[in-house]
Structure formats: structure tokens, C-alpha cells
Amino acid sequence: MEIWQLARIQCADVFKLISKPDFSKDWGLVNQINRSSGSVMDNIAEGFGRTGNQEFINFLLISNGSNAEVQSQLYRAFDRKYLNEDELKDLIEKSEIIHRKIMAFIKYLKQSGIKGYRYKKD
Numbered sequence: 001m002e003i004w005q006l007a008r009i010q011c012a013d014v015f016k017l018i019s020k021p022d023f024s025k026d027w028g029l030v031n032q033i034n035r036s037s038g039s040v041m042d043n044i045a046e047g048f049g050r051t052g053n054q055e056f057i058n059f060l061l062i063s064n065g066s067n068a069e070v071q072s073q074l075y076r077a078f079d080r081k082y083l084n085e086d087e088l089k090d091l092i093e094k095s096e097i098i099h100r101k102i103m104a105f106i107k108y109l110k111q112s113g114i115k116g117y118r119y120k121k122d
Helices: 002-018 027-048 053-079 085-111
Strands: none
Touching (some): 002 027, 002 085, 027 053, 053 085
16 A cells, blocks of 8 residues: 555654664654654554454544654654754655545545445445
8 A cells, every 4th residue: 555655664764863863862752753653554554454444544544643743743853953954844745745645545435335345245
């Protein structure tokens, strides 16, 4: 899934960021942004593994919330001088793409006639 692939890239980008010497010493922020970026991709994966669209939508909404949390933490990292303005802009833009794609996918799932494989009539 493209949104999971983008979330995986975001997670890798965050790891590169938190590996910077100054940033890596800020244990609380490192832990929080690492966990929230992982949550974006993990909730997409878990929702995909569920049996119905409604469950998938719920996990996508959680993923979207974690993505917003990553954005907030990126601003905190910027305020603490762990990244420059260009790095912040790039990461926020990538995060916004993930947000838009998650929301578009939710819209698609809501409009889909199939509610999940357990609801298909054979």
C-alpha cells in the first residue's frame, strides 16, 4: 500500500533525524517522535490486517492522529534547533501528503460497496 510505504519512509526520515548527536540526547522527544512515527505505519498495517472496512477506517484514523503528532514533534525539534527550516519544511510536506492520502483512502473505503472480505457473498 502506498500510504504504508510513505509512512515507512517517514519513519526512516525520523530515525535519521533523531540519530543526530544533539537530538539523540533529548531522550523524551526522541522516544516520543520515534514511537509516533512508528505508530503511523503500524496502524495502517494493523488496520489492513483486520477483516472489515470499518475496523480499517478506525486504524487509519489512529494513524492520521499519530501523523499529526509527528508534525507537532517536528516543530518542537525545530524550536530546539535539532533541524533547520528547510528540513522542517520537507518533513512537514511529506507528512501532509500522508495525511491527504490517508483521508482520501478513508473516503474511498466509506464509499466502497464491499465492507470487508467477511461480508462478501460467495
